[in-house]
Amino acid sequence: MTQHFDVAVLGAGAAGMMAAGVAGQRGQKVVLLDHAKKLAEKIRISGGGRCNFTNLGTTPGQFLSQNAHFCKSALARYTPQDFLGLIRRYGIGWHEKHRGQLFCDESSQQIIDLLRSECDAGNVKWMMPCEVAAIHQAGADRFQLDTNAGAVSARRLIIATGGLSIPPIGATDFGYRIAKQFGHRIVPTRPGLVPLTFAAAEWAPFVSLAGVALPVKVTALNEKGRDRHSFDEDLLFTHRGLSGPAMLQISSYWQPGSLLRIDLVPGRSIQEALIAAKSDSRQLFANCLREWLPQRLAAGWLEANPSMASLAGSRIAETSDKVLRQFAESLHRWQVMPAGTEGFKKAEVTVGGVDTRDLQQQTLESTRVPGLHFVGEVVDVTGWLGGYNFQWAWASGYAAGMAVSA
Numbered sequence: 001m002t003q004h005f006d007v008a009v010l011g012a013g014a015a016g017m018m019a020a021g022v023a024g025q026r027g028q029k030v031v032l033l034d035h036a037k038k039l040a041e042k043i044r045i046s047g048g049g050r051c052n053f054t055n056l057g058t059t060p061g062q063f064l065s066q067n068a069h070f071c072k073s074a075l076a077r078y079t080p081q082d083f084l085g086l087i088r089r090y091g092i093g094w095h096e097k098h099r100g101q102l103f104c105d106e107s108s109q110q111i112i113d114l115l116r117s118e119c120d121a122g123n124v125k126w127m128m129p130c131e132v133a134a135i136h137q138a139g140a141d142r143f144q145l146d147t148n149a150g151a152v153s154a155r156r157l158i159i160a161t162g163g164l165s166i167p168p169i170g171a172t173d174f175g176y177r178i179a180k181q182f183g184h185r186i187v188p189t190r191p192g193l194v195p196l197t198f199a200a201a202e203w204a205p206f207v208s209l210a211g212v213a214l215p216v217k218v219t220a221l222n223e224k225g226r227d228r229h230s231f232d233e234d235l236l237f238t239h240r241g242l243s244g245p246a247m248l249q250i251s252s253y254w255q256p257g258s259l260l261r262i263d264l265v266p267g268r269s270i271q272e273a274l275i276a277a278k279s280d281s282r283q284l285f286a287n288c289l290r291e292w293l294p295q296r297l298a299a300g301w302l303e304a305n306p307s308m309a310s311l312a313g314s315r316i317a318e319t320s321d322k323v324l325r326q327f328a329e330s331l332h333r334w335q336v337m338p339a340g341t342e343g344f345k346k347a348e349v350t351v352g353g354v355d356t357r358d359l360q361q362q363t364l365e366s367t368r369v370p371g372l373h374f375v376g377e378v379v380d381v382t383g384w385l386g387g388y389n390f391q392w393a394w395a396s397g398y399a400a401g402m403a404v405s406a
């Protein structure tokens with residue numbers, strides 16, 4: 001027997017629960033389906049277990065997409081303050097950590113409970129865990145979902161199956177496959193907000209620096225060597241490569257085969273400082289470096305760069321300006337070529353996805369198949385690190401939830 005609904009939402013993550021709750025509370029008969037055994041695992045593990053649920057400084061500029069303007073409409077109609085209103089209504093304690101990033105004081109489970117309550121307030125029917133084998137159009141204005149719990153039919157279908165990262169907690173490519181089935185174009189997908197790795201031989205000199213962290217400016221260069229995008233964030237040396245917020249952020253802009261330039265001492269001129277030190281210092285070069293770099297990096301940097309290893313025992317005053325300039329350059333313009341990324345098993349997000357050219361900005365509705373919507377991470381809209389991805393999930397889910405109940 002087929003169960004009939006006004007709206008079916010596939011994927012009970014951040015965007016899907018938001019869309020289902022909004023549509024249900026506006027009088028629609030909504031069903032929310034998910035194949036996972038546990039609800040919203042990605043929210044649970046987010047923000048180190050405290051969910052960085054939004055960013056007060058959200059603007060369209062913090063999102064990657066083939067169409068940079070696409071996210072504007074939804075983000076303008078559901079803002080960080082709107083989500084904060086919900087957080088306050090549920091009495092959830094929160095704090096601002098860094099640059100507008102808002103986290104729960106206690107646990108990300110509170111966000112899951114909030115969204116579940118919003119769905120319950122809209123009498124949303126849960127079908128979970130539930131496998132959806134196929135989706136097709138049933139007549140002119142209905143979709144039919146063939147599930148292991150029987151057939152489900154709905155006037156409107158919202159696809160909220162998220163991206164490809166962390167497959168063990170439920171990520172699949174189902175949303176992309178459904179999009180293709182209905183004639184949508186897909187922007188090629190790749191891992192984003194992910195640590196970058198290096199060839200073992202190239203990284204060997206830096207392995208001893210694992211654990212060193214410092215603020216840097218990192219710039220992704222394009223294939224012509226021109227600056228593509230920069231971030232001022234913290235960098236972390238690891239056994240396999242580079243991580244920390246700086247690398248996660250730049251990874252979303254990095255293209256395989258292209259270089260990254262890293263300024264290890266941003267905001268000051270090491271060349272000037274060295275030349276000044278030369279006139280009144282009898283210091284050894286290696287000792288002087290400790291003023292500007294974490295101690296282990298100061299000690300390890302010269303060893304890791306064979307062309308400069310001989311400087312370690314030299315006195316600054318006895319070093320030529322040319323060599324000082326070259327050394328300063330090595331710190332301000334360190335160029336590295338990552339071999340790859342840690343992949344979807346470690347990525348926080350998927351860059352690319354359902355092409356926004358086939359979606360309406362205001363409603364996230366397909367321009368090809370009326371009644372079909374795509375929301376959240378499955379769409380080619382990817383936020384920076386810092387709560388932007390959830391803000392996109394809330395805003396796009398809200399836009400579709402409103403549209404299906406208009």
Ligand SMILES: Cc1cc2nc3c(=O)[nH]c(=O)nc-3n(C[C@H](O)[C@H](O)[C@H](O)COP(=O)(O)OP(=O)(O)OC[C@H]3O[C@@H](n4cnc5c(N)ncnc54)[C@H](O)[C@@H]3O)c2cc1C
Nearest residue numbers: 011013014015035046047052162170174376377387389390
């Ligand atoms: C480790 C980690 C930490 C993160 N921390 C943050 C953070 O602090 N702040 C932030 O803004 N973003 C964070 N993110 C990103 C954020 O979690 C996602 O961008 C967001 O969850 C996307 O919401 P969504 O609803 O589109 O997808 P999801 O929340 O991933 O939900 C998709 C749902 O669809 C279901 N699904 C998938 N395939 C099928 C199928 N075939 N059939 C049925 N159901 C299916 C899944 O089970 C899942 O429940 C983090 C991501 C990771 C991996």
